[in-house]
Amino acid sequence: xxxxxxxxxxxxxxxxxxxxxxxxxxxxxxxxxxxxxxxxxxxxxxxxxxxxxxxxxxxxxxxxxxxxxxxxxxxxxxxxxxxxxxxxxxxxxxxxxxxxxxxxxxxxxxxxxxxxxxxxxxxxxxxxxxxxxxxxxxxxxxxxxxxxxxxxxxxxxxxxxxxxxxxxxxxxxxxxxxxxxxxxxxxxxxxxxxxxxxxxxxxxxxxxxxxxxxxxxxxxxxxxxxxxxxxxxxxxxxxxxxxxxxxxxxxxxxxxxxxxxxxxxxxxxxxxxxxxxxxxxxx
Amino acid sequence: xxxxxxxxxxxxxxxxxxxxxxxxxxxxxxxxxxxxxxxxxxxxxxxxxxxxxxxxxxxxxxxxxxxxxxxxxxxxxxxxxxxxxxxxxxxxxxxxxxxxxxxxxxxxxxxxxxxxxxxxxxxxxxxxxxxxxxxxxxxxxxxxxxxxxxxxxxxxxxxxxxxxxxxxxxxxxxxxxxxxxxxxxxx
Numbered sequence: 001x002x003x004x005x006x007x008x009x010x011x012x013x014x015x016x017x018x019x020x021x022x023x024x025x026x027x028x029x030x031x032x033x034x035x036x037x038x039x040x041x042x043x044x045x046x047x048x049x050x051x052x053x054x055x056x057x058x059x060x061x062x063x064x065x066x067x068x069x070x071x072x073x074x075x076x077x078x079x080x081x082x083x084x085x086x087x088x089x090x091x092x093x094x095x096x097x098x099x100x101x102x103x104x105x106x107x108x109x110x111x112x113x114x115x116x117x118x119x120x121x122x123x124x125x126x127x128x129x130x131x132x133x134x135x136x137x138x139x140x141x142x143x144x145x146x147x148x149x150x151x152x153x154x155x156x157x158x159x160x161x162x163x164x165x166x167x168x169x170x171x172x173x174x175x176x177x178x179x180x181x182x183x184x185x186x187x188x189x190x191x192x193x194x195x196x197x198x199x200x201x202x203x204x205x206x207x208x209x210x211x212x213x214x215x216x217x218x219x220x221x222x223x224x225x226x227x228x229x230x231x232x233x234x235x236x237x238x239x240x241x242x243x244x245x246x247x248x249x250x251x252x253x254x255x256x257x258x259x260x261x262x263x264x265x266x267x268x269x270x271x272x273x274x275x276x277x278x279x280x281x282x283x
Numbered sequence: 284x285x286x287x288x289x290x291x292x293x294x295x296x297x298x299x300x301x302x303x304x305x306x307x308x309x310x311x312x313x314x315x316x317x318x319x320x321x322x323x324x325x326x327x328x329x330x331x332x333x334x335x336x337x338x339x340x341x342x343x344x345x346x347x348x349x350x351x352x353x354x355x356x357x358x359x360x361x362x363x364x365x366x367x368x369x370x371x372x373x374x375x376x377x378x379x380x381x382x383x384x385x386x387x388x389x390x391x392x393x394x395x396x397x398x399x400x401x402x403x404x405x406x407x408x409x410x411x412x413x414x415x416x417x418x419x420x421x422x423x424x425x426x427x428x429x430x431x432x433x434x435x436x437x438x439x440x441x442x443x444x445x446x447x448x449x450x451x452x453x454x455x456x457x458x459x460x461x462x463x464x465x466x467x468x469x470x
Binding site for chain 1: 285305319320347348349350351352353359360361362364365367387388389407409410411412413414415417418432433445447457458460461462463464465466467
């Protein structure tokens with residue numbers, strides 16, 4: 001049985017948070033550069049140019065890419081043959097989150113739902129983190145992290161369709177969500193779609209779909225084709241960068257599919273702004 | 284089609300009526316930050332007939348909740364937040380002299396109507412460009428509601444802060460017009 005110490009997890013989480021806040025990942029950068037090349041609207045092109053310049057400034061001056069440094073969202077795979085020493089895994093991730101957000105001069109954005117009071121002094125700086133655990137084979141610890149901003153979460157939606165609505169029903173729903181969102185989620189966006197499972201499984205899958213390398217092919221050829229079809233439909237909406245009109249509204253569509261109940265077709269759409277700040281470590 | 288202007292705050296009626304949706308404006312001078320919670324307090328003060336923490340006449344308000352500044356910096360990352368959350372408050376401020384708002388995302392009809400009736404502009408700044416935009420902010424000082432943290436009202440000194448006119452004083456909307464130009468209808 002392999003052992004990892006609590007303090008090592010805290011340190012790794014802290015470092016990944018601070019690094020991700022100021023360094024736009026390579027996949028997001030590549031997708032933005034491609035959008036810049038292909039954009040037909042001069043106004044939208046200028047916006048994408050600002051985004052690329054922003055990424056450069058953030059990196060060299062170690063300044064957060066965006067003032068909304070998000071809620072800290074984690075997908076964690078824990079090997080069954082791994083033992084955590086010195087504290088619980090959940091506490092370690094939360095402590096790393098607090099340290100990373102504080103030391104990185106990132107924004108504390110968690111608040112009480114009703115009073116709207118910031119929870120930095122009551123629970124902890126930008127705590128609690130949103131953590132999804134999965135127990136897997138082996139003795140490794142895999143942590144995926146994303147800084148998830150509010151603007152793009154606010155336009156995300158889930159709906160349980162009737163099975164007869166099928167693929168066309170899914171396309172219609174996704175188009176409705178993105179069309180209504182318009183400029184609000186900071187396009188060009190990445191669209192995560194969770195299909196199947198139960199109501200909450202679809203939502204979690206749509207979130208996890210956003211962690212895939214932007215624009216990488218879906219390993220399932222049928223889903224890959226479906227992603228490209230939806231991407232085309234969404235770009236036909238003409239929303240463009242920051243909603244000012246243009247051809248490049250969506251950088252990528254990512255789908256995760258699960259078996260579902262014979263009576264239902266759950267679909268969830270989770271939107272990611274262009275500042276797709278995510279990272280991955282294995283301990 | 285689109286013009287570029289350099290304007291200094293406070294904005295006059297003459298300044299704002301020459302602007303059209305799609306124009307690019309570089310703003311200099313003093314602007315004030317306010318998000319949801321601060322807006323609620325400002326509107327409460329107006330309703331009670333009390334004095335506001337800054338003069339509204341010709342003022343420009345920026346919807347932003349910056350990251351904490353590092354030592355030696357005037358401000359942290361400071362891009363716009365989504366504006367619709369301020370929709371229920373903005374018309375009252377516009378009626379009392381506000382001439383400009385900076386944010387991102389759609390406004391409702393009441394805000395657009397107020398911009399037309401009382402001559403005010405809704406400017407869009409590039410969301411997610413907080414590091415870039417912070418370079419145009421030379422000074423920042425909390426002037427009210429410090430306890431709100433990122434939501435406190437800050438007085439900012441800006442130089443050539445880059446914005447685009449979304450809603451002008453003639454009822455035009457760049458989001459609607461821009462999208463129409465690039466929308467592909469199904470056959």
